[in-house]
Amino acid sequence: MDDKRNLIAAILLSAAILIGWNFIADKYFPTPAKPDVTTTVAGDAGAGTAAQPAGVPAAGSAAPAAPAAPAPQAVRPIAAVLAEGQRVPIETPALSGSINLAGARIDDITLTKYRQTIAKDSPPVRLFAPAGTKAAYFASLGWSAQGIEVPGPTTLWTATGTKLTPATPVTLSWSNGSGQTFRIEYSIDAHYLITAKQTIANTGSAPVSASSYALIDRHGKPTDPHEQSSWTNHIGPTGFLGGKSILDVDYKDLDESGAVKYDSAAWLGFTDKYWLAAVVPAKGERVDASLGAPSADNYQALFARKFASVAPGRQVTTTSRIFAGAKEVNRLSTYQDDLGITRLSNAIDWGWFEFFEVPIFKLLDWLFTQVGNFGVAIMILTLIIRAAMFPIAQRQFHSMAQMRIVQPKMKALQERHKDDKPKMQQELMKLYKDEKINPLAGCLPIVIQIPIFYALYKVLMLTIEMRHQPFVLWIKDLSAPDPLHILNLFGLLDFNPPAFLGIGVLALLLGVTMWLQFRLNPQATDPVQQQVFKIMPWMMMFIMAPFAAGLLVYWITNNCLSIAQQQWMYRKFPQLRAAPAK
Incomplete structure (x- = not known):
């Protein structure tokens, strides 16, 4: 019995x-997921354009302000959007794409080393896509000021240089007609890191007060169950903010709260299972940062600098970096150690047992x-x-x-x-x-x-x-x-x-x-x-x-x-x- x-x-x-x-x-x-269902990061789901900050931050404020919601826009194929307008090509051994001269946005990035599926004729993974396409996803830089006109999302910039490569930087410039000239000098390494030097030159007769910012703008979020956050892997908003790695803020949190603000940032952006898009201020620079959802199904990772006065005949230059690429372990560690980007390796959610998993x-x-x-x-x-x-x-x-x-x-x-x-x-x-x-x-x-x-x-x-x-x-x-x-x-x-x-x-x-x-x-x-x-x-x-x-x-x-x-x-x-x- x-x-x-x-x-x-x-x-x-x-x-x-x-x-x-x-x-x-x-x-x-x-x-x-099965090998044949690995999809492109940009262009999988969602629709519409993404918001562009209109006043980030407002003069005298200490934290980034929420950008205005974008006006509805028809969704078009990526190829059609890329074919129109003026663009500067980007080409490195690891990625290709272009800079949109309208708004100076980096909104076209494909990762040439990685394919969407295991099929031999599979296209490369697309990370960034321009506004007006499905799941628009891009990086942009800009200024906020009062009393003067600053470049916006439709501003048409003038380029010096025909192609952005590791050997050939490109400088974009625009003048507002009232004595201020804005420049963005882009350079790129052989992998995934873009360096952007933002300069405002004041040739007017009075001082101006301005603040520069950098952001990652994403429309839509992953819909594949295998590309969503789980107990073992964080996917979504992330960064090293407020002195710690942020792995507990999800898209749902931003939908409910609108924005989460931080008083310091080493880097911030959005992580997928294998890919990362992030903006990085200069090493040791004090900035205000936020992870937010300015409108429905639109998410932003943004940092902004304090307002600085630019006297007549003077200029102010700030440096930002943009990471757009694959989360390769050795590459992230190199950027972390050589460039001082604090805990960039934590873009890979190793969890509590990182000390054991990394050696394995x-x-x-x-x-x-x-x-x-x-x-x-x-x-x-x-x-x-x-x-x-x-x-x-x-x-x-x-x-x-x-x-x-x-x-x-x-x-x-x-x-x-x-x-x-x-x-x-x-x-x-x-x-x-x-x-x-x-x-x-x-x-x-x-x-x-x-x-x-x-x-x-x-x-x-x-x-x-x-x-x-x-x-x-x-x-x-x-x-x-x-x-x-x-x-x-x-x-x-x-x-x-x-x-x-x-x-x-x-x-x-x-x-x-x-x-x-x-x-x-x-x-x-x-x-x-x-x-x-x-x-x-x-x-x-x-x-x-x-x-x-x-x-x-x-x-x-x-x-x-x-x-x-x-x-x-x-x-x-x-x-x-x-x-x-x-």
Whole structure:
């Protein structure tokens, strides 16, 4: 009767875990999107133009003012908008695009190193798109002043230079006709950082008071569930503001509050899963900043400087930077360390265990550069981890062997003191001490594996270096789930099973290798544990099926190494295979 009750309890427990896991995983551990649905950042959803600050900030104010809502505008294709008007091309080894001379906006950026999907003819990822297109997304610079005219969103600038490249800067200029000339000198590095020097020159007869600002303007927000904030990854407004990294403000917060203001900023902008657009004031410069929603479905990241007086015959120059590109770990770290952009690396939401996750990433990235195949790099990483843990595993098996030897004594103590639980525990502790056994030694390898697995999960989910990396045969993207599902006969049947039933080849291999591993373990004496160990491999097969293929490669490799290690350990500790003495 007890055995049946234990069996029922084990089945119910396993079913609860299996069914409840979907809810937990969707909320806290979102699975990657399929390789063929990775979409362009700009132009996916939403419509209309974006707001341009009209008075940021007002004279005498200390914080940026909310810009006015834009007038409705018809939505047009990006190609049609780019084809009209005057533009200065941008070209670097990492990106291409153009500057719109109307408003001096950087509103056309595509990332030439990255494709939207794994298809060979897939277009490059578009980050910025001009106003009047779907999901308009751009960076702009400007001034605020009273008593004089300042350039606005429709101002037509004059360009000196024909193309912005790392070797050729471009200067835009405009005069208001009353003695003030405004200039923006753009330069760009070979990657994703644009430097903008804003100058106001006063040739009038009276001093003027002006403030310069920089902003990222975005219309619409991600609609793909895999491109929205989760417990493990922040997507949306972000920055290093008020002396800390901002990872707790979402689009929904801006919709409800309108704006969140800060008295200092090292950088601020909007982050997607793999991409970042941010404005950066000069190092150590005191600015006022805000993350806001000036109108429906329109979001801004803005910093503004204090008003400064410009005497006749003088000029004032301020320097800002604009980051528009991929969140490459080494690139962000270089900008952070060499240019002093505080905690720019936190644009990648490493979370609490950054100290552990970054070394895992760096080792994995180095292995990838050595072997040229990311899947092989994961397997080598697993081997390195297992080798480092070998002394712990050896101690685990030694403890298991000792536990098996003293098992008859333990049962005798349990039978003798079955009516006195405290006494039984006391005698068991004394037995462990006399026999020099650590009953928790067998749990240590599992405890160590948990942070390693979580770190690898974060690396696969967050780092663009792992995006669209192939392995072998049908595995074209290790950061996405296994595309071949058994239930649709590997794509022969025209339907996609739900994630819960999307059992692929890798998930099946995971279940089989785990089953073999449990078969090699000494059989547990507790009936409940026996039933759980029988069900666990197949339960994990269902749970892990929707996860990134790279995680399954890691786990399968780890299981195979565990099986080999167990075989070797059994030769060293033959008492583990022997039946316990009566």
